[in-house]
Amino acid sequence: MKKVFSRTKALKPVPFHYCPGCGHSILHRLVAEVIEEMDLIDRAIGVPPAGCAVLAYNYFDVDMGEAPHGRGAAVATGIKRVLPDRLVFTYQGDGDIAAIGTAETIHAANRGEKITAIFVNNAVYGMTGGQMAPTSILGQVTTTTPRGRDSSREGFPINFTEVLARIKGTAYAARTSLHDPAHVLKTKRILRKAFEAQMGGLGFSVVEVLSPCPTNWKMSPPRAFEWVKEEMVKHYPLGVFKEIEGGSLAD
Amino acid sequence: MAGKIVINEGLCKGCILCVEFCPRGLIKPTKELNAKGYYVVVFESDDGECTACTLCAVICPEVAIEVYRE
Numbered sequence: 232m233k234k235v236f237s238r239t240k241a242l243k244p245v246p247f248h249y250c251p252g253c254g255h256s257i258l259h260r261l262v263a264e265v266i267e268e269m270d271l272i273d274r275a276i277g278v279p280p281a282g283c284a285v286l287a288y289n290y291f292d293v294d295m296g297e298a299p300h301g302r303g304a305a306v307a308t309g310i311k312r313v314l315p316d317r318l319v320f321t322y323q324g325d326g327d328i329a330a331i332g333t334a335e336t337i338h339a340a341n342r343g344e345k346i347t348a349i350f351v352n353n354a355v356y357g358m359t360g361g362q363m364a365p366t367s368i369l370g371q372v373t374t375t376t377p378r379g380r381d382s383s384r385e386g387f388p389i390n391f392t393e394v395l396a397r398i399k400g401t402a403y404a405a406r407t408s409l410h411d412p413a414h415v416l417k418t419k420r421i422l423r424k425a426f427e428a429q430m431g432g433l434g435f436s437v438v439e440v441l442s443p444c445p446t447n448w449k450m451s452p453p454r455a456f457e458w459v460k461e462e463m464v465k466h467y468p469l470g471v472f473k474e475i476e477g478g479s480l481a482d
Numbered sequence: 483m484a485g486k487i488v489i490n491e492g493l494c495k496g497c498i499l500c501v502e503f504c505p506r507g508l509i510k511p512t513k514e515l516n517a518k519g520y521y522v523v524v525f526e527s528d529d530g531e532c533t534a535c536t537l538c539a540v541i542c543p544e545v546a547i548e549v550y551r552e
């Protein structure tokens with residue numbers, strides 16, 4: 232029999248530390264598969280965040296350089312400017328990119344840095360135990376919003392990718408989800424588009440990925456996947472918000 | 483088109499997403515524990531039932547499933 236699905240070479244043969252049903256594990260695999268398919272294993276450099284994915288360098292079999300919390304875009308800027316022929320991507324959670332890293336990310340996009348930000352939105356601070364994140368949806372119960380997030384007290388969930396899409400230096404901005412196999416496959420296609428935008432020298436690219444966190448949402452993995460589909464997608468519409476084809480941003 | 487899958491029990495964390503998403507219901511949860519203490523799943527298929535559609539492997543967070551096709 233012919234093998235039609237197996238572990239990509241861009242992932243080390245080690246088990247993930249993530250909880251059962253975590254979206255990070257799926258997304259790690261997708262990123263690694265795209266890197267392998269684009270034949271960039273020797274030329275990819277990743278920048279992991281602070282957060283659950285802080286140990287991402289244990290899994291990707293490509294070069295990785297850890298960033299301080301939120302500073303992925305700044306670290307990636309330095310790497311890409313020194314090594315402009317490499318594929319440089321950050322891998323950041325919602326607390327990392329849309330709270331503490333807001334300034335770095337917006338200005339990296341505004342400078343049109345040729346890097347890709349992979350933004351994992353699970354609507355909660357995962358590693359620290361499930362506190363409200365900027366992306367927690369209204370009514371969502373977290374350890375710091377025990378009666379549900381209320382906009383008059385805690386503000387609104389931030390649609391950060393739409394913000395980045397409005398910035399001139401951004402060449403590609405899209406939001407996708409991992410809530411079923413069809414969307415997992417779509418996420419992979421979108422990641423490839425973002426990497427191609429970077430390697431084509433078009434500018435900053437960002438892919439936001441809605442991702443389940445069964446542990447902190449206190450749900451079974453299948454229920455958490457349903458919750459992404461039923462609740463998160465309402466607040467965070469899926470789609471490609473910006474896509475520049477060829478040419479440069481100055482055109 | 484016949485297919486089969488091989489589940490790496492050592493990697494399985496019992497999230498049962500493959501059970502949820504197998505269109506033919508060929509993967510079942512068990513009460514068998516692996517070394518890490520997770521309930522593993524088992525693939526049960528008569529010849530030809532599995533089409534090697536790979537949806538279980540696509541959704542498996544642990545990359546614990548390999549898929550084979552005739």
